[in-house]
Every structure is written in C-alpha cells, then in structure tokens.
Amino acid sequence: MKADGPDRGGQADGRAEALVASYERAGYRRTAPAILQPAEPFLDLSGEDIRKRMFLTATPGGDEMCLRPDLTIPVSCDYLASADRGSPANFCYLGTVFRHRTAGPSEFLQAGIESFGRADEAAADAEMLALGLDATMHYGLAAPAIQTGDVALFNALVDDLELAPAWKRRLVKDFNRKGNLAQDLQRLVLGGTNGRPEYQGVLAALAGSDPKGAHALVTDLLSIAGITAVGGRSVAEIADRFLEQAALGASAKLPRDVRALIERFLAIEGDPDGAATQLRALAAEAGPALAAAIARFESRTGFIEARGIDLSRVRFSSAFGRGFDYYTGFVFELTDPAREGDPLVAGGRYDGLLTRLGSAEPIPAIGLSIWIERLAVYGGAA
Template structure:
C-alpha cells in the first residue's frame, strides 16, 4: 500500500474546511505547532492501549512483511509517537492537528474529520488542564455554539480511592481498568462482595496450580500452552495479552472478598456529582469519614478548579461526576466532554493521559493532555442541521 486518499478533507464543503483551518490558526497562535501524523499506523499501540470501544472499530490491514497496520482511529497515539521520535521529546511541547480519522461506525461514514490539540511535558498540571478545557470551549465558540454543556470527571480521584482500599493489587488494577466501563465496574464490585468460591470457572484447577508460582515461569507456561493449542490472537489480543489476562484471573480468584461497607464507600464516592466546588467538599467529607488518603488528588482537583475560575470558566456551568469516564484505557486524570445538551455524542472531548508515553516507549514519565474536535458535529450545529 503506497498511498491513501484524504477524502474526508477533500469531500468536506469548502466553508466547513475553511472554518476548521481557521480554528487551527487559533491553536497555532496559542503556541501549538501544526503536525501531520501519518494515516497508516502500526496497529499494536491502538489494540493494546486505546480500550475496547476503539479496538472493536479499527480498520486493520497488513503490510508486505506481515506487520499489522491500521488506518488511524484517532490522533492521540500518532501525535504521541511522533513527539517521542522528535528532538523535543521530554520537553514541553504542544501540537494541533486537522485531518481524517477512520472508525467503523455502522451506518455512518467510517471516515470523518477531527481537529484537536495534544500537550506534552507540562509540569503545571492544574493550569494545563484548565487551559485545555478553555481551548476546547474556544472550538465550540468558533462554530457559534457559546454555551455547550460541560461535563468533567477525574480518573485520578478514583485511582486514589482504590489505592487507599485494602484490596489485592490485581483487584485494584482491575477496578481502575474497568472504571470507564460502567457495567464491568458494577460486575467487579458485585463479584468482590460475593463470598469466594461462587461461579468458579471450568479451568479453576489450572488457575489454582498457577497461583503463587513464579510470574515469569507461569506466563511462559500459559503462552506455550496457547501456542500448542494453535491460538495466535483473540479479539485483537496477542497470545501474551491472553496469558496476562489468564494469570490475572488466577490472582483474582484467590483474593479475599470485599466487605459490604467498603463497597458502600466506593458506591458513595461514585454517586458524588454537582458543580466542582460542592463536589470537592463532599469528597473531603467522604475521605475524612472513611479515613482515606485522598489529600494529594483532592489538592490537584481544587487547584484545577481555581485555575478554571481564573481563566474565566464559570464553575456553576460545569457538571462534575465522580463516576464520569471516557472509555479510553489510557486516561489517568482530568477528563471532559462538551455537548449541545441534546445529543449524547460529544462535540469536543479529551483528557489527561500521563502514563501513555511511558507505555509507548518513553524512558521517563511525561505528563500529557489533549482533546479532539468533531468538525462535522459542530458544523451541523452551526448550519442548523442535526447534531
């Protein structure tokens, strides 16, 4: 495969494309350099890191040497990879972009335009979060929608809550991973609360034999067994990933149950919502009553509130929920969506992903945050069409 048509941009009406390009100039003036990541990308990072929602909708292909490739389903991972390969890697740097992305959306076109920004290396996380939200609001205002509904959450708060609980490490990882999948999280809490021994799998004997063994040896054994059985990949997961999941089940199966009062504490946390100021007070009360070490996460949350207020964002318009997530496995902190209040689909959405660049190969942690703009959705609002 030598080239691919950029038809989403080419087929877009001239006024829509011109307006999108003017939005990019706004971001360039704010200090975000224009970048043009390739349309054809290695599939592995998206399959490993994006989450089930994106994984199920990727358009996959293969290179001449058999390598698995895909049409980029979003810009975050491609821009992150290009940043890590650049001389700027590790230093503060912001990028903006405009172009087509590709996802299987059923009856809707699988190719559509997105714009957005990605910001790397800023240590002032609260200020970077507030600036990112302000630039997201600039996108809706650019298309004539000045009062979108603002929904925010914070994956870091839930991670801090789980870290403070008396749970096996495997269960902590599982709860954080399933945070963006509400049905999965509810199932996890139910399973933890039930007495051990219920619903044992048919392969419980194998899990019991592996439990407590050397992790590397157990992983090698399971990988060998899968290979002997002729299993190479299932649902986009490699043999290694399947082995990891299998061994995780062994640990979870041997873990203690979750006291009902602890489950009630988690569910009380997840029920907190409202404007960010009132929510912060409610979380402080919960942390004090539950004797939970949430001070650092709450300090960052309140500092972000102050930065948003200083930046001119009316916090009374902001709807915060402790249970709000965005379905991407790589989010680690602040997340947000801007909507028109009618459709469920976001107009602008993004969040903080501080662990992603390490998982992409960075030798050191690099703070990162960004968002995507759905150009057609905003253009439909601008022209009076359906969102």
C-alpha cells in the first residue's frame, strides 16, 4: 500500500493536517491514492447520486476513467493491490475529490479513515463513530447530532421474507432510495408488470428461462443493434438489468401483511436501547436472520456506550441509509443540530465491497469521510 506525501489539493489548513496527524498517531497509516481512477468501480458500486455527478474521461485506448469522486473505493483498490491484502490494516487520508455541484466548487477536500480486516466488528463500528466525533470536536463542534442506521437489519428482514430472489435483491438495492423502495412495495402488493409496455413480450418470454442462455441472447441482441455501453454501463450490465426486470415481472404478489411488516420495520426509530426493544418485538414475526442481526446491533450499542458516548444523543432509524450501494451494516452521519444541511462527518460498514472489487475472500471493512470545507466554518483547534 503506497503512502505518498500529503495530498492537499491546495485547500488544506493546519487544522486538517493536525486532524489527520492524530489519526496517524492512533495507528492509521497515511495514504494518497491516484486522482485519476478507473471509472468502472464507481459506476458499478457507488450510489446514483455519485454516479450522476462524476467527471468522466477516457484513455486513447478507450478505457473509461474519472476524477475520483470519493476515496473509499480508491483506498480499497490500493489495499487489495498491496502486500497488506487480507490482513488487518488501517489507513487515513486527506485529499481532493471531484463531484459536479450546482452550489460550491466541484473539487473539495475530504479527510477520512478506512479500516480493513478487523474481526471485532462491533468494537470497530464504535471506534469509527468515536473518531468521527473527535473530528467535529477538533473543529469546535462539541455536540453534533448523531444519526445512525443499520443496513444489515433491513437485509436480514428481507432475507427472512418468502420472496423471489430477484425481488429480494431489488428491495436491498433500493433501500437507500426511499422513493424507489416505496414503489417496489406498491408494485409487489398490486402485482403489476415491470418495464416499458413495448418490452413486455420479450420480458415474459425470458421469465423463467435458463439464466445463462437468456443472458447470452440479450447480450447478442444488444451487440447486433450496435449498443456497446449506455450511461457508463457495459452490454453485459445492461443485459443483467433487463433480465432482472423479467424476473421481477414474473414474481408473485406480496401479501399485504408482509408489506405492513416491512413498513412497521421502517418506522422504528429512537435511541438505540428503545429501538432494540421495538426490533425485538417485530423479530418475533419475522425470522432468525433478523434476530441475529439485532444481537449484533445490541453488541455494537454496548461498545458505543463503553466509548463514553451518551446513548441518549444517538438517534437510530431503521429506515436510515446513506445512498451508497456498497454499505452492508452500521451507517452514521454527524450534523450540526443548529443548522440544516449536509453531514459534516459520515461513514459506515461495507463488508461486501472488497469482494466486489476482486478479493477472493470476504474482508470486513468500515470507514468514515470528513468534509473539511463544512467543518472549516467552526473555530476549533489550530
């Protein structure tokens, strides 16, 4: 894993450097991934909000590249390409990221932490939240609002439901897109068709067919039509999406009581202890996957309290997500309770990302990002 010199992007101040230096003293190695990155991982794995704001370019050979819109994926890729791969390793960074924004500059400074390979996941989650709170304290905001969620709880609930696999994947994918999730639930109850009307005959013909043969057929048809990529997605990815629509269209209706169970789950919120009580009551109607996820949730709560964090300040919502497709567990955001706006610090667990980036074995991972420009308005340590 390379550990280049500081990537300041022309915007760092003494407080930002001091913050990252404190992470280095805590055992997080400084790293500086390349600014120009392969676009494919971001297009495949980031949330829709990131994808639509990326700055894309291409090499003379046609490879699609981008200015890094985030640092989690680049740090993860560098880790997998290093001798540290598969072993516990902690990294910190301070560098420029690039996203199109209608208000404010499209290049801005971000600090952060990524931690890979720790087996003590509940303790690592609590440590990440504590380090995020250290960042706001460092900049002079002593008591930010703490919003938390847990993607793993929703995934476990869906796993317990008797639904077609394609619908389970769709619900999990749309969890961070609240409008889409509501539409999914409505379509499941009504049993409506999916996709544009002119495609329904093809979708119906593909439903239930051999997956490999159907994928090959759709890929060939797209290639014959001269389609090579749409919106950064390859022919194979377009075929996957088309076949998913066929599977969704063939699925049975969702019983209204099951939809009601999901909606009751999504309404749970409060401090972690109160939320756990509500979750336990609901788990009796769900299944073993949700019960196991709740046990992990309660273990994390214990470690958070052991870090000296007042649980009455922590607001949990079972419907809270962060809009990134790769999050798989604990997620959080720290904001100024006196101001409306975007988070100052945010992060979460992304255990599945390293596998999707090419790791042969699952690797636990968690991280956080810090928006230096948003914190710079506060008068903290120099």
